[in-house]
Amino acid sequence: MTKAIIVQRHLRNEPSSLAELKSLAEAAGYDVRAELEQVRRADSRYQIGRGKLKEIANLVKEHGAAKIIFDNRLKAVQAYNLAKETGVEVADRFELILEIFTHRASTREAKLQIRLAKLRHELAHAREKVRLAKMEEQPGFMGLGAYEVDVYHDAVQRQVHNIQEKLDKIKMKRNLHRKLRKDLGYPFISLSGYTYAGKSTLFNSLVEATVPTGKGLFTTLSTTTRLIDLSNKRALLTDTVGFIDRLPLTLIEAFRSTLEETIFSDLILLVVDASESLEEVERKTATSFDTIQKIGANGIPVLTALNKIDLLPERDVKKRIEALKDSAQHSVPISALFNTNMESLKQELVKHLNYVQAKFSIPISDEALSFLSWLFNHVDVKCAKYEDDCAVVVFEAKPDYADKILGRVEHYNGTLQQIVELT
Ligand SMILES: Nc1nc2c(ncn2[C@@H]2O[C@H](COP(=O)(O)OP(=O)(O)OP(=O)(O)O)[C@@H](O)[C@H]2O)c(=O)[nH]1
């Protein structure tokens, strides 16, 4: 394991993020040996002050560290200067997140998305890096000197284009799958929320799946969709990549097609880790709502699951519900790990899916009977009885699917008698 030192510079009114940076570093496989914090304005050459830099250099020697990781975004020149002064590689939080994603990406799409994010990051820093690389060889700055800036820039741009084409093809396939699923009439529910909140654990518990969980931050980088049974109704539930504070736009853009599962859902099931301090719960919930907006999923109804309540006394659960009531209007306390309150959660999911209940009558014929047997297999039929030469049926479905069904009812000379919203 590479030994690392983590550093954050922040203003007095800004919070410390070293605990999260440490979890990120560990998720990337580093052994964090020391942490350092400095309250001051950013220094243009080193990000931190000169005195602190000496301290870091000493820590590097003392611990035999091979990497310094900054919470702050570093300019290429700052990373260069820091590497020069300390003799080891320097990375910032964004590069650290990229590193985790690179290790963890298992699907072809996720791998391509990561390469795209990396190349875009390269492009943004290309000119500065090439200039620095030409001056002198430094750890983490090698291998660029042979390229002329423009040649390098063009080469990267071509690769970006290439990957984008491949991703577009995968996206088309994904769109087709989504359309096929839509034709089945099932509503889409997507799990969403901060990384490590317990989305995959909840997914496994709701649909009896075995997606990987708990390997540190960002365990899930691709999507998995399964049918979920909600008392006679069925929906499709998707587990997907988690959010984090200051998630770089490059990464959001690169992961757009994965995130589209959320954008096109009928309901977002937002998972919040309620076991942390009230401050953390509020910060991570705000980040989650913010990211939902950023990816263009605002307007989709959100149901919040306050997870990990097994770790909290009951009065603290109430405090969290109270604290979040403005942002998360509808919340259900649960423990995904111990299957606590799963039935209430399922009931709330059904409530939030905005089903309609429709009643129709249809004259009996061979065709009508085979349509009715299809209906029993595809929607929640509440009641069916025979009156004179007609069948009278009450069923519940998503509004657009109910419309489709009623179209077929009309086709068989049936009549709609009543339709009501169930919320
Ligand atoms: N005590 C307790 N731990 C839980 C609960 N739900 C999840 N966890 C733990 O929280 C950790 C993270 O769970 P995951 O399901 O991997 O979280 P995630 O939101 O899918 O994380 P990413 O895929 O990284 O975004 C794991 O160690 C789980 O065992 C719960 O209800 N109670």
Ligand SMILES: [Mg+2]
């Ligand atoms: Mg997960």
